[in-house]
Amino acid sequence: MDASFETGGQVHDVPDGTAHFLEHMAFETDQGNALALFARLGVRGNAFTSSVATAYYFTGTDNFWPALRRLVELVAVSRLTPKGVEAERRVIAQEIRMYEDSPASRLQERLLEALYAVHPIRRSIAGTLEAVEGITPDGLRRCHATFYHPSNLVFVAAGDLDPERVFDAVEGEMDRLGVAQPGEPFRRLVPDEPLLPASARTVTTLPVKRPSFMLGWKDRPFGEDHPEALFRREVDVSLLADVVFGPTSGLFNDLYRAGLIDESFSVRYASGSTFAHAVAGGTTRDADLVSERLLEGISRWRQKGITWPELQRKRRKAHGQFVGLFDSLEGMATLFLMYRLKGINLFSYPDVLETTRLEEVNRAFGELFAPERVTVATVTPG
Amino acid sequence: MRHALGPGADLYVLPAQRFRTAHLLVAFEQTLAPETVTFGSLLPRVLRRGTRRWPDMPSLAGHLEDLYGSSFGAAATKLGDLQVVEASFSCPGPVGLLEAVRAARRGERLTGSDPAGSLTRQGAVLLAETFGSPVPAGVWGDYVAEEKDGLARDIASVGDDRMSHAHYRCVSEMCAGEPNSLHSLGRAEDLEEMTPDALERFRCSLVSEAPIVAYLAGPADDAAVEEIEEALAPLVRTSARARRPVAPSAPHPRPSQEREVVEAADVEQARLVIGVQTGTVLGDPDYPAQVLYNGLLGGFVSSRLFRRIREEAGLAYYAWSRLIATKGIILISCGIQEANYGQAVELIRRELDSLAKGDFTDTEFEGTRNSVLALAKALLDTPSGLMYGHLELRSTGHDVDEIAPWRLLQAVTPDQVRDFGRKPALDTIYLLGKQPTGRTQEARPSGD
Incomplete structure (x- = not known):
């Protein structure tokens, strides 16, 4: 998302894969690899980079406080060396090759490239082998200095913890490390993205046995100032998608019985302040046929919209599933973080759910699933 | 703790009040064998499509939604030399749902009875029906045909996931001749003979002869355990004789050479x-x-x-x-x-x-x-x-x-x-x- 940014009057364009590379380098510390340091404390540390953010975390039962200090330090202080960067470049090249062998990740990348004309979400998170060659220690340091400071950071802890003590520990560690000051202001340079997909179709041939497909529908983004509206849209679309594509739907049942979709079929809505889209896909016996049948089914259903009892039922189900989330601390913390980055409080979910309105849901149906908003991406065995 | 439901039928209760969801599992154990592995893999795919009471996916999924979005599934799992054919169910725990959510938002814990009636009992009934009360014969035939096609496609494309395929191939070469060398999905060449009748005979023999293992994990009290025992009783009773125990998985022997x-x-x-x-x-x-x-x-x-x-x-x-x-x-x-x-x-x-x-x-x-x-x-x-x-x-x-x-x-x-x-x-x-x-x-x- 930060492929292009301005700071101190200067514009910087960074190669694809930079944020992900920086994530790898954060684990280089002057006492060895931070993953090993976490492991020695008996906690499991890791990190991930999405299109929107890089997150660092640990989970564990004991040694919470020393692990917490370790986590703050590895994020706040960069110890990367040119030698370390060269070594990590080889590791990342293997990671990229692993994704290249995965039909699902190839399909996802091709879909986003076809859906978006200029928005940075179309860029590969890990980058290409060529792009990663162009990443330098200085470039990584500049990105660390620009983005890794308290004014651009969200911290989440979940567990049987005293919140005040946690905040004190984080702030205390930042003071000790001398990294508690806000950073230089920066501005993300996100080009204006047209509302319609850049291309209606993309076909990839891969050495696999089974075809797969993804349909992507582009939605209008809400901008930074309307997180509640964005959350509401997300809830509306997920309820709608469950009615239309879920296991209770006739459309789902017909496609399943025809062998066109299987257990892998899933639907999700991805959004940030400057982008939003819904994706439906999975493996299939015939990628063209399933895409055609899905689009036909949606276009018929879109005319009449969904009904109140259908919506009610999905709300009840969504309530139950939200409760289940509390059984996974790690899942809960990650989800809470990802929503917080969008300015949304995840715990407002039951209220948003209770106040969904049928007209709004059907309006989303009409807008988002309009035929001109869709891109069809397929993988063909070859 | 173990509750004997009958000879060769056990219910294990793993109480954990800290969970907000309750989980049920009913499994039948069999030795992995070339003659039965594909039956074992196909059966749960057909069973999860519906029961006599909920005969298709929309009605079954609708029933689960009425149970507050409970989830249900059936699958075959390979455990060493054993194949386990299982169905599972999970539901929000025995506390009022919205109260639980609200309490969680305030950072509090809640206990109390389940206002919506026992979801776990309904889950146990569904699991017993899954194995013991399948869809009518005509529907059964359609599902078998559809799931055979699906399974054939799954078997044909196992190599698309490079990592798991490499793991399977290594273990399969290493354990050649041992039950464990079979793929958990079964063998493509068996699919031809998987007629609806043959699969129904396999279901009957599995349900009446194989050892039953059931689990309840999550918040549970004695009353819940009793309800589950009662719900599973029809399944346990399908066998007049004692269920034959399955030989344990055997360790892989020492290699003579690399x-x-x-x-x-x-x-x-x-x-x-x-x-x-x-x-x-x-x-x-x-x-x-x-x-x-x-x-x-x-x-x-x-x-x-x-x-x-x-x-x-x-x-x-x-x-x-x-x-x-x-x-x-x-x-x-x-x-x-x-x-x-x-x-x-x-x-x-x-x-x-x-x-x-x-x-x-x-x-x-x-x-x-x-x-x-x-x-x-x-x-x-x-x-x-x-x-x-x-x-x-x-x-x-x-x-x-x-x-x-x-x-x-x-x-x-x-x-x-x-x-x-x-x-x-x-x-x-x-x-x-x-x-x-x-x-x-x-x-x-x-x-x-």
Whole structure:
């Protein structure tokens, strides 16, 4: 998302894969690899980079406080060396090759490239082998200095913890490390993205046995100032998608019985302040046929919209599933973080759910699933 | 704790009041065998399509939605030499749903009775119906035909997931002739004979003859246990005779020599998998030492394999080892450039040799033990971890009431791990690569 940014009057364009590379380098510390340091404390540390953010975390039962200090330090202080960067470049090249062998990740990348004309979400998170060659220690340091400071950071802890003590520990560690000051202001340079997909179709041939497909529908983004509206849209679309594509739907049942979709079929809505889209896909016996049948089914259903009892039922189900989330601390913390980055409080979910309105849901149906908003991406065995 | 439902039918209750969801599992155990593996794989696919009361996916899914979005599934799982045909159900725990959500938002805990009626009882009824009260014959025939096609496509495309295919191929070569060498999906050549009648006969014999294992994990009281026993009773009663117990999964025997297997695929990254024989299975006295050994070798990102192969040599993104606890096998896995094959194998050999000499420090040992204990405790925090952990123990012939692996792990000494380190024998080296031609299988004398 930060492929292009301005700071101190200067514009910087960074190669694809930079944020992900920086994530790898954060684990280089002057006492060895931070993953090993976490492991020695008996906690499991890791990190991930999405299109929107890089997150660092640990989970564990004991040694919470020393692990917490370790986590703050590895994020706040960069110890990367040119030698370390060269070594990590080889590791990342293997990671990229692993994704290249995965039909699902190839399909996802091709879909986003076809859906978006200029928005940075179309860029590969890990980058290409060529792009990663162009990443330098200085470039990584500049990105660390620009983005890794308290004014651009969200911290989440979940567990049987005293919140005040946690905040004190984080702030205390930042003071000790001398990294508690806000950073230089920066501005993300996100080009204006047209509302319609850049291309209606993309076909990839891969050495696999089974075809797969993804349909992507582009939605209008809400901008930074309307997180509640964005959350509401997300809830509306997920309820709608469950009615239309879920296991209770006739459309789902017909496609399943025809062998066109299987257990892998899933639907999700991805959004940030400057982008939003819904994706439906999975493996299939015939990628063209399933895409055609899905689009036909949606276009018929879109005319009449969904009904109140259908919506009610999905709300009840969504309530139950939200409760289940509390059984996974790690899942809960990650989800809470990802929503917080969008300015949304995840715990407002039951209220948003209770106040969904049928007209709004059907309006989303009409807008988002309009035929001109869709891109069809397929993988063909070859 | 165990409740006998009948001869060869057990219900295990794993109470955990801290969970906000309750989980039920009903499983039938059978030995993996060429004659039944494909039946075992096909049956749950057909069963999960519906029951006599909920005969299709929309009505079944609708029923689950009325139970507050409870979830339901059926599958076949391979546990060593056993195939387990199972159906599972999970639902929000016995507290008012919205109250639970609101309490969670205030950071409070809630207890109380279930206002919506017993969801777990409804779940147990559904699981009993899944196995015991299938859809009418005509519908059954349609589902069998559809699921056969789906299974055929799944079997044909197993190679699309390069990593799991490489793991399967290595284990399958290593265990050739053992039940465990069969793929959990079954065999494509069997599908022809899978008629609706044949599958129905298989269902009847499985349900009336195979041992039943049921679990309830999550918040549960005596009343809930009674309700579940009652709901499962029709299923247990389908058998007049005692259910025949299944032979436990047998440890893989010591190899007489090392083998190398190289196969071709159009891949960007070559997959190297090494099977190491230890012969130590779950429940054996030196099993805890094996867990520590695997932790030192490749169980964690602080382990030898990750450090040597990824961090020092930069050969791979992933490099780890894991236990196949039901067979006494350690599987080592990494994704590499084919040109680095020899170097990667050499690095792995060096670490096996180093651990065979007992070459590790107290710091390394303590760090590994911390990681092992943390993982063992984390497992207890997930209901499915609890149930499958216990099912795995059962498959090796151990029937324990309480799972407290950390106590055994806590007691392991460095010397016990040094003793264990002499046991592992390199068995099969498997490479899935782009250009396998021109390489012959070389045999080397094994281990010591």
